[in-house]
Amino acid sequence: MEQAEQIKLGRTLFEYIDKDEQARSEVPFANPVSDYICRDQADRERKLLFRDHPLILGMTGDLPNPGDFFTNDFAGRPILVVRGKDGKVNAFLNVCRHRGAKLATADLAQGCARTGGSFTCPYHGWAYGLDGRLLGILDADAFGEVDRPARSLRRLAAVERNGFIWVRPGSDEPFDPDTLLNALAPEMAAYGFERYSHYQTRTLRRAMNWKLVIGTFLEGYHIKILHRNSIASMLLGAHTSFDPYGRHVRMAVPRTGFRTLREAPEDEWDVLKHTAVVYALFPNTVLVWQGDHMETWRVYPGATPDESVMHASLYIPEPALTDKATRHWDRNMKILLDTVEHEDFPLGEDMQRGFHSGAQDHLLFGRNEPALAHFHRSVHEALCLQEA
Ligand code: FES
Ligand SMILES: [Fe+2]
Missing domain, CATH: 3.90.380.10 (Naphthalene 1,2-dioxygenase Alpha Subunit; Chain A, domain 1)
Incomplete structure (x- = not known):
């Protein structure tokens, strides 16, 4: 104030x-x-x-370093929030684009988790970058030509501003936290x-x-x-x-x-x-x-x-x-x-x-x-x- x-x-x-x-x-x-x-x-x-409606899912202090992430299912959709290598906060649906397994788990109550620079799906091992890009498919030949950009994690609109991490759980439609805060x-x-x-x-x-x-x-x-x-x-x-x-x-x-x-x-x-x-x-x-x-x-x-x-x-x-x-x-x-x-x-x-x-x-x-x-x-x- x-x-x-x-x-x-x-x-x-x-x-x-x-x-x-x-x-x-x-x-x-x-x-x-x-x-x-x-x-x-x-x-x-x-x-x-x-x-x-955009929600405050966390604070800057929840994700101090690149690679830090937390997950949140409480808004009704499984959400993954991660600080990228560039320091920016990204939010995705926490759903693997192979067959839909939950990619990551880190409840805020246990503290944020740290990736080794990527997420690996616990089911069949598909790998995604901190920016949501599909990086690796195990036994890739079995899938023919995969349009990898189209199989990236589904992105949600997220903005970090003045210590607040805002995410719109329903879509990637952009928003401005200052307009919301009035x-x-x-x-x-x-x-x-x-x-x-x-x-x-x-x-x-x-x-x-x-x-x-x-x-x-x-x-x-x-x-x-x-x-x-x-x-x-x-x-x-x-x-x-x-x-x-x-x-x-x-x-x-x-x-x-x-x-x-x-x-x-x-x-x-x-x-x-x-x-x-x-x-x-x-x-x-x-x-x-x-x-x-x-x-x-x-x-x-x-x-x-x-x-x-x-x-x-x-x-x-x-x-x-x-x-x-x-x-x-x-x-x-x-x-x-x-x-x-x-x-x-x-x-x-x-x-x-x-x-x-x-x-x-x-x-x-x-x-x-x-x-x-x-x-x-x-x-x-x-x-x-x-x-x-
Ligand atoms: S569901 Fe994720 S790799 Fe199969
Ligand atoms: Fe009270």
């Missing part, structure tokens, strides 16, 4: 603290329960949001995430709709109740800001130490150090700036509307090279996982079951939950759904 923007945000948060207020929308928002359980809507989401692009660029190292990723599966997982992060209203014994003492959840950027959202929650900023003149304020900044990057990424590092939550639908799968990751400003650093970042990883695993997600799974009970047709988002309403409105708009 640029310094001028930090000062602006800092002033807003001080205003909320002084007036015992927070960002509010004009009116409450009634969100249909069908949003979380309707199979037709889930199919539409899979197509429009997880196949046609007015948020300069702010994301200012963080310098391309210099961050990947610390750890966990893959979590929960019996909750993917939007309910994202909604977990989009209001500060619940912090002093649900998190009273964990993170409530660290955050001033009742003084949360809200800024929409197209379909994206920024929400900032002052930390308890935020008030100390008053001791310095505005142009020396380090607002980011004393604030948790939550971005919902449309459609499925939540990025949480945590003062000196960041977490990402990349959330995908599961097999039914009642399930989701996600990558929870920690990225840090410098590689953890000492035991002390490892202990420090392990502690951070534990806090982030414990809070959601013990508090937010069990409650969310109960909500998901309750959605099927017929208790209500709509949930009510208060004026004090504007980011949540904005996120759901954005989804409805992208799916061309009518609002109630």
Whole structure:
């Protein structure tokens, strides 16, 4: 975040603290329960949001060197993302062009893998370059004249920009991440995430709709109740800001130490150090700036509307090279996982079951939950759904 923007945000948060207020929308928002359980809507989401729409599948720090790769099947198609010899990130369908075997396996949760400069299919040994070209066919005579360029790996559109690796799972139709990020692009660029190292990723599966997982992060209203014994003492959840950027959202929650900023003149304020900044990057990424590092939550639908799968990751400003650093970042990883695993997600799974009970047709988002309403409105708009 640029310094001028930090000062602006800092002033807003001080205003909320002084007036015992927070960002509010004009009116409450009634969100249909069908949003979380309707199979037709889930199919539409899979197509429009997880196949046609570019997604942030990883960060620059996930693929530090040429030849590094990870795979991802969660968007509904098997995808292989690899850093080429030229340093550029390529994405392909992870499907061998001989008879369709899965070419490579490297779940982000196990860390990226390294090729020896090419991929060899585990079935019959066809080999492909990091640029997807078909390099070698075992017993090639058996296949007659093979049009090798036409049998290269099927390419998907991929762009690495400001530390984010975007891929369009459904096609190679080009896109521009800055256009997608809208007015948020300069702010994301200012963080310098391309210099961050990947610390750890966990893959979590929960019996909750993917939007309910994202909604977990989009209001500060619940912090002093649900998190009273964990993170409530660290955050001033009742003084949360809200800024929409197209379909994206920024929400900032002052930390308890935020008030100390008053001791310095505005142009020396380090607002980011004393604030948790939550971005919902449309459609499925939540990025949480945590003062000196960041977490990402990349959330995908599961097999039914009642399930989701996600990558929870920690990225840090410098590689953890000492035991002390490892202990420090392990502690951070534990806090982030414990809070959601013990508090937010069990409650969310109960909500998901309750959605099927017929208790209500709509949930009510208060004026004090504007980011949540904005996120759901954005989804409805992208799916061309009518609002109630
Ligand atoms: S399916 Fe890959 S070499 Fe046969
Ligand atoms: Fe929470």
